[in-house]
Amino acid sequence: MHIAIIGSGGGAFAAAIRAAEDGARVTMIESGEVIGGTCVNVGCMPSKILIRAAQLAQYQRENPFAGLADHAPAIARPRIAAQQRERVEELRQAKYQKILDDNPSIDMIRGRARFEDANSLRVDLRDGGQEQITADRMLIATGASPMIPPIPELADTPYWTSDEAGFSDETPEHLLVIGASVVAVEQAQAFRRLGSEVTILARSTLLSREDPDLGAGLTDAFRAEGIDVREHTQASAIRYEAGRFTLETRNGPIRGDRLLIATGRAPNTRALGLEQIGVETDQRGGVKVDEHLRTSVEHIYATGDCTDLPQLVYVAAAGGTRAAVNMTGGEAELDLSAMPAVIFTEPQVATVGLDEGQARVRDIVTETRSLDLEHVPRALANFETRGFVKLVAEAGSHRLLGAQILAAEAGEMIQTAALAVHHGMTVEDLGDLLFPYLVHVEALKLCAQTFTKDVEQLSCCAG
Template sequence: MVMGDVRTSTDVLVIGGGPGGYAAAIRAAQHGLDATLVERDAYGGTCLNYGCIPSKAMITATNVAHEARHAEEMGVHADPTIDMRELVAWKDGVVDQLTGGVEKLCKANGVNLIEGTAAFIDEEAVRIAHGGEGQGSESIEFEYAIIATGSRPIELPGFDFADDPVWSSRDALAADELPDELVVVGAGYIGMELSTTYAKAGADVTVVEALEDVLPGYPDDISRIVRNRAEELGVDFRFRESASEWLAAGDDADGDDGIELITESQDGEESTLEADRVLVAVGREPVTDGLELEQIGLETDDRGFLETDDHARTDLEHVFAVGDVAGEPMLAHKASAEGLVAAGVAAGEPAALDHQAIPAVVFTDPEIGTVGMAEADAEEAGCDPVVGEFPLRASGRALSMGETDGFVRLVADDETGFVLGGQIVAPEASELIAEVGLAVEMGATLEDLAGTVHAHPTLSEAVMEAAENAREEAIHTLNR
């Protein structure tokens, strides 16, 4: 303990105030434990401040403008313009409301909030360094610790986020001016969400991807729909190419006059792209540096993650890890679920996480929602899967929206009818996938979904129709 260091204690110490951390702290307090939450940046973490919420706000705004511009066939004629400063100000207002709400909820539930950076002293205590001159530090002893320090964007060599022309996803969501030409490096979910957003806002967008298609890990019939829609928006793709360096264009060494991006194909051929900004979206990496994990004998794996069991425990019985720092899938709702489990276990509850029913959503155009097993996963698990599918072109609601690209697909066990998973490509897939997730979680059958009367005309009817198709009882599409 350093001279003048204040030493206190708590039952549960949570490091990191993102969706996993604040959920864990609140739930621990609800269980009657003394809970302390340490956050060094902003309550709500990356999701609320720099990721999920601001990106969806910008997606919504640009969708409104795009739909208005392209509604002539409906008899709607408009030519809206986007003021980026006003858009960002509105987005910031949404963020501020939510982050302020997190702080109020923590306090209302009796969580002790501390601003600072935590580092382990030993297996029973951390030291909190407070920001600002003369703020000092304090030490906190804990019975249980929950590590929820999240993740950050991965930097490419030669593409320093400190350089003005080089954007991380956080920079792209805070820009108050629209670049005329934007190059996006990476066609994963972040790259595709932001490339389509900026294309709808009016930028000329080029996506550079080292692999052969967008959205690696998704089936071809899903990625193809998203890629085709992006191309309709004017997005240009450079597949099997990697960004190697950028050079300032003109006389300004800082790149204020634009940049030249050098790419290299897998055959070693170089190309040059002109741009105003380059957005690097090649993934995220867990944040564990500064925690001094060596003081408690914990090591990360080769990707930097902390390995955990189904109870969110690390190799130490009383130390948990939740959210992005605990590995894939790096999703905010997975972090929250793990945080609740960790808090429950600390309180002596029989809590455990069922990873099978965690949905994944991509807010592209159209949206993608998946949960549970795909057909290949079911076969690998030893099941005999049956698949039902309903195309949006047969949906009355989708036709009335002018959105007919996509489908709902259900995977079930042929013998029992139990729903094993589903994939949805459609408007509001992020909402529709919840019904399939519930079916997987509760052990519902195709008969349960097919026999549930859905309102008409709605997009959710497609889930019922896909279940009927799997049972060879489809009314509005041909049986498979």
């Protein structure tokens, strides 16, 4: 069996590896300068390096312990950027190029693919010329690119997207950020901690698609760090003169020397010729897939940020693996009912399952409890009590439906909640489990216990 895969990111490689293991011959087609997709090159990996460096700088500038002197950090942004690039190149070589080099069943063609018909692709090769590829099964895994809003005069300015901002050698004097979701808030806080003044413009509120308490709590944390959060604010026009941006808003102009556009990412599907072969897309251009990763054309599959799935690399990879199983004769489904998600601000934001609003839309009656971190021993010991844990349970049965966490280590806590949701545990089940002491994740146990107990009346390590 011959499988053609358009793209070379996390979802594409997961599919290629599994399909090759199952005996298929795989041809991958990549149009970009480098292989590996968003995550390793401009997304997850480099952004987390930047965020960690910024966090350590902030710890030097300000810490909660009386006996540790604060001091201004010495930040050499070009050296951080060089270190980012080196680590990205290492991982791209070890996790992507080496797989191609070591696996004779996987070939790579460098060029831009377009469907000629439902069974064949025309590839405009990077070195010139064309190649025709016919395959038994096809996988679309072309990822997404920064989405640029249609703000008057924006296109004529040297704005940044996250692709440029993350590797910049420069620390702006005043960074303006348009956007209020994951990339916007992560980058805004990182640049603030590296020494920039930061103003973030939110069309509504921060993290408006999440439980409102999460966005409100993060907004408070940002303002405490000196980040200027402008809620319900949009730029009606943008000018760039003499090295300065001016954003016109209904509340007057906002000025800065750098502008980051972080308003989401759009699927890379427009040039694939999907409309002529009947592959259905949503209004954003995302390929519609079912739980088997099949598109509306039976032998064509899709995964990752180019689809209507959540834009998370581990969803893309899981989808790629399952698509490969199905393309080679198996039967696998992608279950997102217990999908954890993390935003790497400080405090971190982590979610899994349903929040109260999502449960209400599904006509599920819920019981909810929220526990402030001031009741969590590890948070008290660390003098980091900003945040909370919220658990959403089905009324009556007390089956855990979801969790929303705002906490310093929320990303390390959420998988326990994901396992509880996945296995249909009740809050009583969760509250009865043994948790080590002192750990942040004990907050889940304590919050679960609040469904039946007053935690203020418990001793520190009450079982």
